Structure formats: C-alpha cells, structure tokens
Amino acid sequence: MGRKNSGNADDLASGTTIKSVNTSLLIVKALKQEQTAKVSKLAELTGYSKANVYKHLNTLKTQGFVEQDGDQFRLGLGYLDLGGRVREQLEGQHIIKPKIAEIAEKTEEVAQYMVESNGKSVIIFKEVGHQGVSLRTRVGAHLPVHQVASGKAMLAFMSDSRVNEIIQCHGLPAATENTITDPDTLSDELAKIREQGYATNRSESTKKLFAVSVPVMTAPEELIGTCTVSGPTHRMKGEEKTSQVIEILRSVTNEIELSLVHS
Structure with missing residues (x-):
C-alpha cells in the first residue's frame, strides 16, 4: 500500500529541510526495503509520481548511488564507500575491530560491536565464530x-533525559512476547544492568536468541559502544556458558578501554 511523503510536515512547511532531498532519501529507503524494484513499485511505496521517482533515480544513478538493470533499480556501491568512511571516523575502530574477531574466536559465537545513533543500536563490526549462527542482522x-x-x-549508562527522549521518539514496540514494552519495567531492567555491568537479551528481539552485552567506557560517564555475543538460547542460556561469555566480554572490553585511554 502506498504512503504519502513521510517527512516531518512542520519542518517542510517551515523551510528547515529541502523537499527534494527528502524525496530522494525516501526513495532510497524504499529501494533498500525492496532490494530491486521498478519505478512503478517505488512510486507505489512512496506516494510520489512515477515521473518524479524516475528523475530522482536517474540523478542518483549519475552519482553512483543507484544502479539500473533493464527496468529494475537497486542501490549502488557509492554507499559502500560512504559507509566505510563513516566507520573509519568512529573512535577506536582500529583497536576494536580485531578485538571483536578475538571475542568471536574465544566464544565460538557471533560477536558484534555496536554504537547508538539516533536512538537505535547500530552494528559496526560483526564476526562469526566457529559455532556462530549468523542471523539476518548485518553491519x-x-x-x-x-x-x-x-x-x-547503552541505555543503562545514559542520562534519564536521553532515555526518555529515545522512548518518546521510537516507543517500545514488541518484537516477541518477551520484549519489554513498559517504561517502568525497562527502568527496573536498566537499574539491574548498571548494578551487574552487563545486559542480556532473552528472546526479546528474536525467538530462541540469547545475547550478552558489555558497555565500552572510556571514562565513568563516557559510553562509546558495546561488545555483544549472541547465539541460540539452548546453547547460551546455561549458567556455565553465560558466565564464560561474560568473563570473556569483560576481559576484552577492559583491554579495549585501556588501549583507547592510552592511545
């Protein structure tokens, strides 16, 4: 079902955004969702006319951000260059990347480094260990x-005002029956995480998935990201396995923090 321009109407009306750029980005997001699509499908998804969609696609194509095969369009490799440059700019990425590979090797599961951006958890590095089950989540x-x-x-080590801001913006939608959807319950969970120093995901995002995450701090109140290990619940939830993973995460995270402080 098509939808009309989803940009913020107040911003567009007040002139604080450029409408044509907003249009291009909505088309890009629709193309990301579809992977490959015809102009007619993208027009249906965005609510723009086919002529308008085609003009934006053609402009993006000339800059290498869209590729065309017959009447099908897909995202171009121009984004790969931009994404690589963005990752290079992140604090300590040259230190963190090999450490994520080390965590994957030691735990034999999937290891990830993630940061917060615009109220979302973004995967920066991902390595799959010997037994790791690689889910659809990607860098x-x-x-x-x-x-x-x-x-x-990450939420556990943010200010209350920032946590509330994220909840107001994105809500607390459920992915499974285990997802925390109540602000008070989440607040209690975050207090527990601060006390124990790590967070868990017990089938809250994906059924039968268990994950453990430890924050990376360069100072008591300077969170830069998290190191996470995830795997099938039947293999990860046992006390011995969980304790082993937490110990590895804490050890490697401490090494990262020391390297960042003294680099």
Missing part, C-alpha cells in the same frame, strides 16, 4: 535499543 543494521542486549547496555 550497518539499526535495531530498536530496548529489544537488544547492546541497546539496553
């Missing part, structure tokens, strides 16, 4: 913070 994916261990680990 660059933006995940609801309240649904995932990494997000809750």
